[in-house]
Amino acid sequence: MLRSFTSRMVGAAQRTNSAVTASAVRLFSATSTATQATPTSSTASPSTPSSELSLLRNQLRYYAVAEIKNRPYLITKNDIIVLDRLKDVKLGDVIELNQIKELGSKDYAIQGAPYVSSEYYSIKATVIEQPKGKIVETFKKKRRKHFQRRYHIKPLHTLLRVSELEVKA
């Protein structure tokens, strides 16, 4: 992938500042009686949720780390999530994801403890396909012991398309 240094140099001045603040993650607790963690950045900004969110909302694109069935998936809008088959779901169903561990953009991220409050985002995924995967073969052998086994699995999947990933004001 060709990296364009010119465009990076233009934004370098801004990015050196943000290189410090990008590592500054503001911690929000999921409970309502949350105490704000001290921000590690040097910028003095008021630490209320709406101002944090407005920082995030001024950015262009977002990602989220969603937890589905106890597994993390780093997603942006229009992505396809490949899951093990969900039994209680049909084609076309829209699932709202509400276990979000991290919600971020280029320079800022909100880390949930353990999850980000669902007032801050709206993330939806549509079930687009429930295919069968290709045969996966596991071959086990212990040499000189006359032991070998072949196991074949044809995994079942559910594909979700992330149809909406928005940060609320």
Added chain:
Amino acid sequence: MVAPMVHPVLKNGVGAFIPQCRRLVFHYCERSGSSRGMIEYLKKDLIQFAKEHPHVEVIVTPRPSKHPVIRGLYLNGKDKVVCVRNMEPTDIAGKVALLKESSGNRMKVFKKPVISTTESVRGIWSPFHAAPHKI
């Protein structure tokens, strides 16, 4: 000069969801024993299935002296064929559900949990634009 063809970027599910299975064709033989389960399925369960899935065109055609077969046609023009010889109606219903829920793509190994075409949100790491390493 003719302008080059612009192909739309399809993201099924983002705005609207369109089911990919377009048509299911059921072939059976009236005489042979391998079609017994298929004929029972066609009599019992097929009409219910067709009513529940109005977007799928269901065609039933005899195909004499051949094993029973279900052929699914998808929106990308590809088809999937499943032979259901000697199967019971419940197993045939499973195969029909499998065809109905697939897209026309080949079966493949999904190596990564997320398939994405968007650029990375935080950008690719560069040593010149990151905070210096501290020990």
